[in-house]
Amino acid sequence: MSDDMTISIDSEKYVLRRDGEGLQVGRRNGDDVAWLDTVDLSLLPEPARQALDRGDTSDGALLTALRGVVQAEVERGG
Template sequence: MTDDMTIQIDSEEYVLRQDGDGLQVGRRNGADVAWLDTVDLDLLPGPAREALERGDTSDEALMTALRGVTQAEVERGG
């Protein structure tokens, strides 16, 4: 994955960007992106990493992994 990808999770639109060994997860706010977290790619399940490599934002494994990331952000009060 070299470019930003947009993914729809439930009713929210998120932006994904690979940053070295991490995956930046942000929430789109108009034309801007509020970056929420950077997740170590090794922490994602294999199928989710494979979906990222393919650019498949509709993959259920990727969506499930990102729901966990976004839920952790909500619980932290982000």
């Protein structure tokens, strides 16, 4: 994955961007992106990392992993 990817999670649009060994997760707000968190890629399950490599934003493993990231951000009050 070389460019930003947009993914829909529970009717919300999020943006994914590789950042070295991390994955930045942001929420689109018009033309801007509010970056929520950067997750170490090694923390994601292998199927989710493979989906990222393929650019498959509909993959169930990726969606489940990102729901967890988003939920953690909500619980932290982000």
